[in-house]
Amino acid sequence: MKKSNKIYCLLIIISAMFILNSQSYSQPKLTIDVTGGYGAPLGDFTVDVPTDTRVDADLFPYYTKQFWNVGADGKIAFGTQGNWRAVFGLLYNSFTNSTNAIFRADSTGTLVTTSFEPKVNVLSIILGGEYAFLPKGKVNPYVGLNLPINFFSGDFTFGQPVYVKGEIRTAPMDMKSETRIGLTFDAGVNFVVSKQFGINAGMNYSILNLIGKGSDDEEEIGPNEIDLGDAEHTEDGMNFPSKTLTSINGYLGVSFYFGAPKTYAKK
Numbered sequence: 001m002k003k004s005n006k007i008y009c010l011l012i013i014i015s016a017m018f019i020l021n022s023q024s025y026s027q028p029k030l031t032i033d034v035t036g037g038y039g040a041p042l043g044d045f046t047v048d049v050p051t052d053t054r055v056d057a058d059l060f061p062y063y064t065k066q067f068w069n070v071g072a073d074g075k076i077a078f079g080t081q082g083n084w085r086a087v088f089g090l091l092y093n094s095f096t097n098s099t100n101a102i103f104r105a106d107s108t109g110t111l112v113t114t115s116f117e118p119k120v121n122v123l124s125i126i127l128g129g130e131y132a133f134l135p136k137g138k139v140n141p142y143v144g145l146n147l148p149i150n151f152f153s154g155d156f157t158f159g160q161p162v163y164v165k166g167e168i169r170t171a172p173m174d175m176k177s178e179t180r181i182g183l184t185f186d187a188g189v190n191f192v193v194s195k196q197f198g199i200n201a202g203m204n205y206s207i208l209n210l211i212g213k214g215s216d217d218e219e220e221i222g223p224n225e226i227d228l229g230d231a232e233h234t235e236d237g238m239n240f241p242s243k244t245l246t247s248i249n250g251y252l253g254v255s256f257y258f259g260a261p262k263t264y265a266k267k
Contacts, residue, residue: 028077028257028258028259029076029077029258029259030074030075030076030077030257030258030259031074031075031077031085031190031198031255031256031257031258032072032073032074032075032255032256032258033072033073033074033075033089033200033253033254033255033256034071034072034253034254034256035070035071035072035073035200035251035252035253035254036068036069036070036251036252036253037068037069037070037249037250037251037252038066038067038068038069038249038250039066039067039068039069039247039248039249039250040065040066040067040247040248040249041064041065041066041067041095041245041246041247042246042247042248043244043245043246044062044230044243044244044245044246045062045064045095045208045243045244045245045246045247046062046064046065047059047062047063049063049097049099049100049101049116050101050102051102052102053102054101054102054103054104054111055101055102055103055116057164057165057226058226058229058235058236058238058240060118060156060173060175060226061118061120061152061154061175061226061228061229062243063097063099063101063116063118064095064096064097064118064119064120065096065097065099066095066096066097067093067094067095067096067247067249068093068094069091069092069093069094069249069251070091070092071089071090071091071092071124071126072089072090073087073088073089073090073091073126074087074088074089075087075130077132077135081135081136082132082135082136083131083132083133083135084129084130084131084132085129085130085131085132085142085144086128086129086130087126087127087128087129087130087144087146088126088127088128089125089126090123090124090125090126091123091124091126091148092121092122092123092124093121093122093123093124093247094119094120094121095119095120095121095122095154095247096117096118096119096120097116097117097118098115098117099115099116099117100113100114100115100116100159101113101114101115101116103116103158103162103163103164104162104163104164105161105162105163106163106168107163112160112162114158114159114160114162115157115158115159116156116157116158116159117156117157118154118156118157119154119155119156119157120152120153120154120175121152121153121154121175122150122151122152122208123150123151123153124148124149124150124151124182125148125149125151126146126148126184127146127147127148127149128144128145128146128147128148128184128186129144129145129146130142130143130144130145130186131143131144132190137192138191138192139189139190139191139192140189140190140191140192141187141188141189142186142187142188142189142190142202143185143186143187144184144185144186144187145183145184145185145186146183146184146186147181147182147183147184148181148182148183148184148206148208149179149181149182150179150180150181150182150208150209151177151178151179152175152177152178152179152180152228153174153175153177154174154175155172155173155174155175156172156173156174156175156226157172158172165226167223169224173224173225173226174222174224174225174226175225175226175227175228176216176221176222176225176226176227176228178214178227178228179212180208180209180210180211180212180213180230180245181209181210181211181212182206182207182208182209182210182211183206183207183210184204184205184206184207185204185205185206186202186203186204187202187203187204188200188201188202188203188251189201189202190255192257195257196256196257197254197255197256197257198254198255198256198257199252199253199254199255200251200252200253200254200255201250201251201252201253202250202251203248203249203250203251204248204249204251205246205247205248206246206247206248206249207244207245207246208245208246208247209228209230209243209244209245213230213231213242213243214228214230214231215227215229215230215231215232215233215235215240216229218235229243230242230243230244230245
């Protein structure tokens with residue numbers, strides 16, 4: 001695309017936003033968002049499943065490749081113009097993968113290739129803040145910063161009985177429950193449809209284990225459990241570095257407005 005055409009398109013977008021925001025809306029005191037999203041783990045949170053050697057049980061939580069989430073949050077506006085908002089909510093993330101992997105078939109070391117489905121669930125309690133740029137506009141961009149409390153769980157499913165961590169596993173193994181405090185950078189746009197209803201879209205980047213990294217001793221892990229092991233540690237004579245779990249996702253949802261005056265004020 002030529003430079004002149006890019007500038008022309010940008011002017012059209014800016015003009016459209018100006019027209020859409022030509023009507024001023026009373027800022028609601030409370031906004032409730034219900035959203036669904038899709039994304040991918042990043043960095044240390046994603047490890048390729050090997051194709052020429054058996055998978056390492058200590059890396060099971062890191063073999064996921066995508067995730068989806070659903071959640072709801074509340075935003076309480078304050079300040080003279082209502083630009084600042086306190087944010088609270090709940091978010092459920094499910095990180096998954098469906099692939100084939102090489103395992104031991106028995107204690108003799110015989111190898112077998114079978115299906116492997118790792119799943120890591122993260123339930124987040126969200127607390128944070130947000131700045132809305134045009135709180136009385138029909139198109140309202142915003143940025144936010146949240147400190148979620150993340151509760152990890154999950155399971156690991158195999159296509160046939162396999163020998164993992166000293167036992168034949170005929171059923172899924174569980175992920176040991178873990179708690180971490182994270183950090184989320186959020187940006188989006190709220191589109192006002194009416195005084196009670198809107199559409200919300202955005203993206204966020206999350207650090208899932210900013211605070212609370214750890215690694216359990218073998219005696220602290222159940223016989224059918226896999227731990228997260230995100231702190232630097234040594235296990236079975238192998239050194240494992242500290243891991244920072246990150247992800248990125250886009251989301252789309254609906255907004256419900258409460259506490260606004262019953263009429264709009266025309267400019």
